[in-house]
Amino acid sequence: MPRKEIELPYRTEYLSILDEKGNVDAELEPSLSDELLLKLHRAMLSGRRFDERMLNLQRQGRIGTFPPIKGQEASQLGAVATLEKEDWMTVAFRETLAEIWRGKPMESFILYYGGFDEGSLVQEGRNDFPISIAVGSQMLHAVGIGMAMKYRKHPQVAMTFFGDGATSEGDFHEALNFAGVFQAPVIFICQNNQWAISIPRAKQTNALTLAQKALAHGMPGIQVDGNDILAVYTAAKEAVDRARSGGGPTLIECYTYRLSLHTTADDPTKYRNEEEVKKWEAKDPISRFQVYLSNKSLLTDEGIAALEEEIATEIQTVVDLAEKQMKNPDPVEMFDHIFAEMPPSLKLQKDEVIRNLSLAKKEANNG
Amino acid sequence: MAKMTMVQALNLAMQQEMEKDDRVIIMGEDVAVDGGVFRVTDKLITQFGEERVIDTPLAESGIIGTAIGMAAYGLHPILEIQFSGFSYYIFHQLEAHASRLRHRSRGRFHVPLVVRAPYGGGVRALEHHSESREIYYAHTPGVKMVIPSGPRNARALLISAIRDPDPVVFFEPKALYRAFREEVPEEEEVMEIGVPQKVREGSDVTIISYGAMMPVTLEAVEELQESDQVDAEVFDLLTISPFDDTAIAESVQKTGRAVIVHEAPRSFGPAAEIIARLIEKSFYYLEAPIERVTGYDIVYPLFARENAYMPDVERVKQAVRKTLAV
Numbered sequence: 202m203p204r205k206e207i208e209l210p211y212r213t214e215y216l217s218i219l220d221e222k223g224n225v226d227a228e229l230e231p232s233l234s235d236e237l238l239l240k241l242h243r244a245m246l247s248g249r250r251f252d253e254r255m256l257n258l259q260r261q262g263r264i265g266t267f268p269p270i271k272g273q274e275a276s277q278l279g280a281v282a283t284l285e286k287e288d289w290m291t292v293a294f295r296e297t298l299a300e301i302w303r304g305k306p307m308e309s310f311i312l313y314y315g316g317f318d319e320g321s322l323v324q325e326g327r328n329d330f331p332i333s334i335a336v337g338s339q340m341l342h343a344v345g346i347g348m349a350m351k352y353r354k355h356p357q358v359a360m361t362f363f364g365d366g367a368t369s370e371g372d373f374h375e376a377l378n379f380a381g382v383f384q385a386p387v388i389f390i391c392q393n394n395q396w397a398i399s400i401p402r403a404k405q406t407n408a409l410t411l412a413q414k415a416l417a418h419g420m421p422g423i424q425v426d427g428n429d430i431l432a433v434y435t436a437a438k439e440a441v442d443r444a445r446s447g448g449g450p451t452l453i454e455c456y457t458y459r460l461s462l463h464t465t466a467d468d469p470t471k472y473r474n475e476e477e478v479k480k481w482e483a484k485d486p487i488s489r490f491q492v493y494l495s496n497k498s499l500l501t502d503e504g505i506a507a508l509e510e511e512i513a514t515e516i517q518t519v520v521d522l523a524e525k526q527m528k529n530p531d532p533v534e535m536f537d538h539i540f541a542e543m544p545p546s547l548k549l550q551k552d553e554v555i556r557n558l559s560l561a562k563k564e565a566n567n568g
Numbered sequence: 569m570a571k572m573t574m575v576q577a578l579n580l581a582m583q584q585e586m587e588k589d590d591r592v593i594i595m596g597e598d599v600a601v602d603g604g605v606f607r608v609t610d611k612l613i614t615q616f617g618e619e620r621v622i623d624t625p626l627a628e629s630g631i632i633g634t635a636i637g638m639a640a641y642g643l644h645p646i647l648e649i650q651f652s653g654f655s656y657y658i659f660h661q662l663e664a665h666a667s668r669l670r671h672r673s674r675g676r677f678h679v680p681l682v683v684r685a686p687y688g689g690g691v692r693a694l695e696h697h698s699e700s701r702e703i704y705y706a707h708t709p710g711v712k713m714v715i716p717s718g719p720r721n722a723r724a725l726l727i728s729a730i731r732d733p734d735p736v737v738f739f740e741p742k743a744l745y746r747a748f749r750e751e752v753p754e755e756e757e758v759m760e761i762g763v764p765q766k767v768r769e770g771s772d773v774t775i776i777s778y779g780a781m782m783p784v785t786l787e788a789v790e791e792l793q794e795s796d797q798v799d800a801e802v803f804d805l806l807t808i809s810p811f812d813d814t815a816i817a818e819s820v821q822k823t824g825r826a827v828i829v830h831e832a833p834r835s836f837g838p839a840a841e842i843i844a845r846l847i848e849k850s851f852y853y854l855e856a857p858i859e860r861v862t863g864y865d866i867v868y869p870l871f872a873r874e875n876a877y878m879p880d881v882e883r884v885k886q887a888v889r890k891t892l893a894v
């Protein structure tokens with residue numbers, strides 16, 4: 202027979218476990234400990250409040266431009282919650298909550314978006330790359346990390362995050378291809394928040410889903426309700442387990458929504474209508490999870506109120522801590538961390554800056 | 569004549585060229601519905617439709633690669649790369665093809681495209697949003713590298729760039745996008761690419777700068793005139809490559825002294841080339857070593873430290889005084 206359908210080894214699935222009203226599909230429900238469920242809830246709520254506070258700080262001129270995560274809490278957290286500490290992660294720039302869960306101090310974000318390079322310090326013991334603002338560039342790094350893990354026969358995996366827009370960059374396809382060819386232990390988490398600044402998902406690709414792009418690279422791809430933390434967790438757990446046991450990479454498309462601005466420099470009223478935002482507000486990832494937890498008698502309104510207070514205090518502490526560190530930066534530190542050893546030509550430039558600064562200081566004192 | 573910001577002037581240049589010439593189209597991320605993240609292409613979609621003002625998928629290499637095909641086919645695409653810090657994704661296509669197709673096809677094809685991108689610091693931005701790396705493009709044979717410094721020359725140079733038969737990389741100083749307004753004539757005005765402009769007559773020292781460093785340079789010059797009675801001659805380079813050095817070489821032959829100001833990193837920066845040309849043409853007239861005021865050879869710092877990175881009025885004055893002290 203010269204013409205027939207080709208059977209592909211993988212198909213693209215869609216997964217949803219907790220609907221927007223908080224009803225759970227008992228058959229698909231993962232069995233997570235109460236402790237983990239509550240921890241996830243606290244993290245999501247704290248992530249939301251921190252995001253709001255950052256927006257506030259930006260509006261007050263206390264930090265610069267930053268990309269809010271509002272609406273994408275579940276699609277980040279559900280994925281990273283499946284990782285072990287020793288695993289590695291490379292992110293784009295809208296994964297604040299994923300990074301916090303993985304141990305990046307909250308004050309780092311205030312420092313970083315407040316214009317201090319110190320904010321992107323990777324603390325000892327953390328295996329996650331700093332954010333990557335150049336869209337699409339970080340996925341290949343995760344693949345390389347995965348290939349190195351395989352070479353060393355280490356049982357770790359690498360997880361990488363990126364947006365729907367990033368799937369248009371060549372680097373995305375190269376990353377999937379390498380991961381497929383070398384069967385690297387990598388989990389690709391696409392945060393499909395429906396927008397890349399002003400470009401809607403439909404203008405990004407003519408494909409029906411982003412998940413199906415996995416098939417062309419010989420790996421499983423799954424689309425999940427990104428506002429359903431149980432679905433994200435379930436899909437990610439399967440992918441992580443598969444990668445860890447030598448089964449290769451997976452692409453997960455978290456179907457979610459950017460409820461807020463692209464960044465604080467953006468005005469979405471120019472390109473998207475409020476109706477759409479309203480529709481998605483009703484699908485909020487946090488409120489449905491709260492319904493689920495209270496149905497399980499794990500959470501009460503009073504419990505939430507107490508938690509809110511705790512979180513507010515915690516965030517205030519973080520803001521104070523960051524702002525204390527943000528006073529009087531030493532400009533000369535901009536010469537740090539360029540090379541392992543500073544070349545003589547650069548040392549001369551550094552000395553020039555030191556000289557200029559002390560001149561300026563003298564002049565200020567005289568004037 | 570209307571008073572315009574650089575953003576409005578650039579918009580006018582594109583609008584008028586598109587009206588006149590249906591070969592001209594615009595492609596880029598967020599250029600159509602959003603009108604560009606800096607609003608440089610604002611409302612052009614309303615007048616010209618989505619066939620000519622094209623929101624592309626997020627893929628810079630895709631944007632320039634397809635534009636090369638369009639240009640060879642007879643169109644004149646204007647590409648917007650959202651920030652020059654993301655222009656490295658276009659570099660391969662620009663170097664391997666846009667700059668070489670004329671040569672490789674022995675003149676059969678040429679690539680009349682313009683890559684517009686905001687560049688430069690001083691706007692409290694995120695990483696990759698403040699660099700000044702024009703030299704990568706200036707160092708690419710077959711590519712013209714243009715940087716305007718004000719609304720009027722931005723408008724005139726962009727029109728010239730659109731009409732140019734060869735690829736032009738057009739860096740827009742984002743710090744000046746809305747910094748000041750200038751009279752921009754309604755009727756068409758073009759400016760020759762490749763010719764530095766003398767913006768101030770003087771006899772003591774020649775100062776050469778471009779882009780967002782022009783206002784800094786001119787402020788320093790005014791202050792020096794007041795405080796030290798220094799009479800500086802100032803050039804606006806406007807084209808980083810290829811540029812005609814005749815006028816600046818003659819100026820240095822007259823003044824005997826030169827200072828070059830740019831925010832790009834120092835080593836192998838534009839000043840290095842300008843100094844080399846001055847040495848070649850005006851060495852015997854020099855009264856003092858040539859000074860350069862530049863950014864440093866480091867990763868551009870986040871904004872808490874960017875003032876220490878950027879050349880400022882003080883540093884320019886210092887350099888001028890140094891060369892005059894010899």
Ligand SMILES: Cc1ncc(C[n+]2csc(CCOP(=O)(O)OP(=O)(O)O)c2C)c(N)n1
Pocket residue numbers: 295334335336337363364365366367368392394396397398459463597626628650654657
């Ligand atoms: C290579 C590159 N091109 C352009 C930009 C400017 N830019 C920043 S974010 C963005 C859209 C990204 O969309 P998506 O990948 O969906 O991520 P999201 O912002 O929605 O989280 C663009 C175009 C960039 N940072 N990097």
Ligand SMILES: [Mg+2]
Pocket residue numbers: 364365366392393394395396397398
């Ligand atoms: Mg997106």
